[in-house]
Amino acid sequence: MARYAHIKDSVALITLTNPPVNALSAAVRHGITESVTRALRDPTVKAVVLCGENGKFCGGADIREFAGPMTGPAFVPMLDDIEAGDKPVVAAIEGMALGGGLELALCCHYRIAHSKARLGLPEVTLGLLPAAGGTQRLPRLIGIPASLELITTGRHISAQEALKLGIVDQVTDKNACEVAVEFAQRVMDKPLESRRVSQQTVQCPPDLEALLENTMVQVKKRARGAIAPVACVKAVRAAATLPYKQGMERERDMMGTLFNSGQARALQYFFFAQRAVGKWSLPSGACWNNTKPKPVHRAAVIGLGTMGRGITVSLVAAGVSVVAVEVGEKQLQAGKQMVMAILERQAQKKGVAAPLDLLRFSNNLKDIGGVDLVIEAVFEDMALKKQIFKELSSVCKIDTLLCTNTSGLDIDVLASITGRPQQVVGMHFFAPAHMMKLLEVVHGRHSSPEAVATAMSLGKKMGKVSVAVGNCPGFVGNRMLMPYVEQANFLLEEGATPEQVDQALEEFGFAMGVFRMSDLSGLDVGWRVRKEAGLTGPSVAATESPRKRQGRRYGPIADLICEQGRLGQKTGCGWYLYDRPGGREAKPDPWIRRFLEEYRTKHGLKARAIDKQEILDRCLFSLINEGFRALEDGIAAGPEDVDVIYVFGYSWPRHMGGPMFYAGMVGLARVLERLEHYHQAHPDVPSLQPSTLLRRLVASGSPPVQQWRGFIKRMRSQL
Ligand SMILES: CCCCCCCCCCCCC/C=C/C(=O)SCCNC(=O)CCNC(=O)[C@H](O)C(C)(C)COP(=O)(O)OP(=O)(O)OC[C@H]1O[C@@H](n2cnc3c(N)ncnc32)[C@H](O)[C@@H]1OP(=O)(O)O
Secondary structure, eight states: OEEEEEETTTEEEEEEOOTTTTOBOHHHHHHHHHHHHHHHHOTTOOEEEEEEGGGOOBOOBOGGGGGSOOOSSOHHHHHHHHHHSSSOEEEEEOSEEETHHHHHHHHSSEEEEETTOEEEOGGGGGTOOOTTTHHHHHHHHHOHHHHHHHHHHOOOEEHHHHHHHTSOSEEESSOHHHHHHHHHHHHTTSOOGGGOGGGSOOOOOTTHHHHHHHHHHHHHHHHTTOSHHHHHHHHHHHHHHSOHHHHHHHHHHHHHHHHTSHHHHHHHHHHHHHHHTTSOBOTTSOBTTTOOOOOOOEEEEEOOSHHHHHHHHHHHHTTOEEEEEOSSHHHHHHHHHHHHHHHHHHHHHHTSOOOGGGEEEESOGGGGTTOSEEEEOOOSOHHHHHHHHHHHHHHSOTTOEEEEOOSSSOHHHHHHHHSOGGGEEEEEEOSSTTTOOEEEEEEOSSOOHHHHHHHHHHHHHTTOEEEEEEOSTTTTHHHHHHHHHHHHHHHHHHTOOHHHHHHHHHHHTOSSOHHHHHHHHOHHHHHHHHHHTTSSSTTSOTTSOTTEETTEEOOTHHHHHHHTTOOBGGGTBSSSBOSSTTOOOOBOOHHHHHHHHHHHHHTTOOOOOOOHHHHHHHHHHHHHHHHHHHHHHTSSSSHHHHHHHHHHHHOOOGGGTOHHHHHHHHOHHHHHHHHHHHHHHOTTOGGGSOOHHHHHHHHTTOOOGGGHHHHHHHHHHHO
């Protein structure tokens, strides 16, 4: 796993060989240890160059090994031995030096990077810290402020930034390995003392204490309960305040705690989950590696509201030429201005010219005849969408893919209007579409594998994490959101306040609780959906009880709030009060308190004290239960798909892995027991009735989440 070659008489070249990213598995560490010992012992070798096969230096420790007992040579002594050796070792960094890969480079005496290489210590994103000396060597090399930033964020940096910071000694456009060999020949007789990073003193800024304290405050705020970023700050503090050896002891102790934590397991699961969703498959057997996407050079976006603008920006930023269509002149001009401003701002940040030549605006659908793909992004109104799809199928060329950015309407209904149902898919973006990473690609009954592959590939090109999902009301994300929101509303009826529910959810790790989030997105969004579903509005029979619909419990509070014109931030009030329409700072609203009291009195409800645990159990477990149902129905292909959707689309805390991983971590038997308990207490709430899949998993001994796909497949084949 490491190749040894004696070249140019006096240089030993050690090449890491563990595709795809030359991760430091036990075998690679073994290979490095053996090769370095050999080079140090060989009197004809005067210098060593370390590089990685296939233009990739090293992607770090082998994350898959973290799940089992660690075997093979330990990291820290291996790196210490390289640094302490009496022959110069030069790291030739091509591709990437990440995590343990960068720590390996830091113990070398010199570092040469290719101009396209990326460097970083992303361990924090895996719930860990750089525990192979990274937290102690990097501060000695580049100082405390820059180390704090890099280690607590895990940000990957360019070779140029690494050079500026002093992490690498030289950047080259040529073959970094050849440059490193020539470099090694030049430095082979130079003294090494000053090149041993661990032996350097840390340059501390005069305001060290304040810097560390401020960083800790910021990091805790950003971390939303994640423990690794906090440990990273503590480890850098140790580098600043303790001798190297003691600093390394602190690093090791903290790694011991993190390494065995549930958060580390969750984050490492999530790393692989993000990659798993790219390997999509359809019930027909078509999948990512047997279906070719069609190239998309020209696209059209229909509708220049908030969603259309964000989608247009994302497409243009990805290099796709776009015709943006909006029929209303005022809306067209406003959209045009906004899209161009965002693109200009993005380009300015990158120091390049905005790609405005890719952009055209029109008020006529006839202008999109030649495009490869259309994304319709008009109002969430089925009648309007149907009318547009009808027009699209007559104006677009025969092989144009027709996509709709609906957040939950039936793709099959739209497909049936077109006469080319195989070319219709959903592309559900999340607002603001140019910032949010998630894209649900919805395959309808007739969507062709090629159409799905094209939408998935276009999503990737647009920088999105695309997840293929089946067609049902709300798809995966919004479908699971319904019981979550429903429970939050019921909790208000029973005695909770919006602040109480939000606080419990935010302490759990959500960026925003359910009510603050509703105020941000606008309460009218859900109101419209409930009206379409016949749950509220004039279609409800006057004889229907206000708190029952189709024999089930119904919470009309949100409808009543909307009827008062309280639509959230945009109207200056919703579940909270804002200082003005469009204001951001949510304040508890005495009006809401009074309203809830009057509502309870009117319906004969007695308010009771509700604790945090009940809020979390009812909101989260009902959402999770719906996730199991989506898996059972095949709407979501695997737990990873659900988890990626929730982390990227709904701010589920990443260090909790996503709802399905979290269910496994809490214990499926506990989730089942709580759901049974609450369903017994609320038999008229079907979403609390435990799903068959959850029951079966528990009955089978609660296998780990990684085994659920296989389990579901077997379960389906038995039906
Ligand atoms: C009492 C207890 C005591 C505790 C003691 C603990 C002892 C342990 C001490 C250990 C100290 C070690 C400290 C070091 C830690 C680390 O290094 S952690 C790893 C840090 N590295 C990373 O986070 C990098 C992760 N990888 C990436 O970001 C990207 O993969 C990439 C390298 C930038 C490449 O991106 P791209 O080209 O887009 O390809 P991908 O699709 O992402 O990846 C290709 C395949 O490679 C797999 N992979 C990538 N990196 C790793 C890895 N580090 N380990 C294992 N596998 C990796 C990835 O999953 C893909 O696989 P497939 O999907 O199967 O193709």
